[in-house]
Amino acid sequence: MVGIILVSHSSKIVEGLLEMIKEMVNVDSESENLVLKTAGGTEDGRLGTSAITISEKIEECNECSDIFIFCDMGSAFLSAEMAKELCEPDIERKIKIVHVPLIDGAFCASIQASIGKNGEEIMKELDTEFSIMT
Template structure:
């Protein structure tokens, strides 16, 4: 199973994106909204991201889609705090948050091949 973590400075963005992806793809993947700060403000939170990653510990791969700047830094920090086994499953994806996460979710229903999924995401740029 694939885990997808949506990271944005806005919880509303990641909640809406999660809703859209789940509506279109069903529940084949574990998708988590890790936007905003833990107290609901605009920003990012490494602990919130780390919590989402740990919830995906049974997934074969965990893809993190970030919007910009500090969301990437927060995702990197969260990954650094994980144990080595879980760290190896995590991939911060270089692609657009909305289109990339959607395409990865849809394509992962067709294949579990990470290179194939990443290729499809790269076409979104």
């Protein structure tokens, strides 16, 4: 099972993206092959990101073999990196913070995970689509 965490400065952005993925990929937030989580905004509802919230979402994906984190911009990546560093080593090894466009990347990875692709296969597809591996 693959976990995908959607991170944005806005909770509305990731909730809308989650809704789009669930409908277009025809999956629930948790299915046989895919777990989708959102971490948008701060704990008190403002714009921003929270390493603590992202860390909690990572913990909710701890049963997954691979955990992909897709971020909208700048400090979202920093918060994701801090959240990753807070994890136990066995969970930290599963985490891939992917530097691709949030919507396109998360959608692509969700499709791949929903049809049973593993983390390595998903990374290859992301590389094919976005040239992330150089």
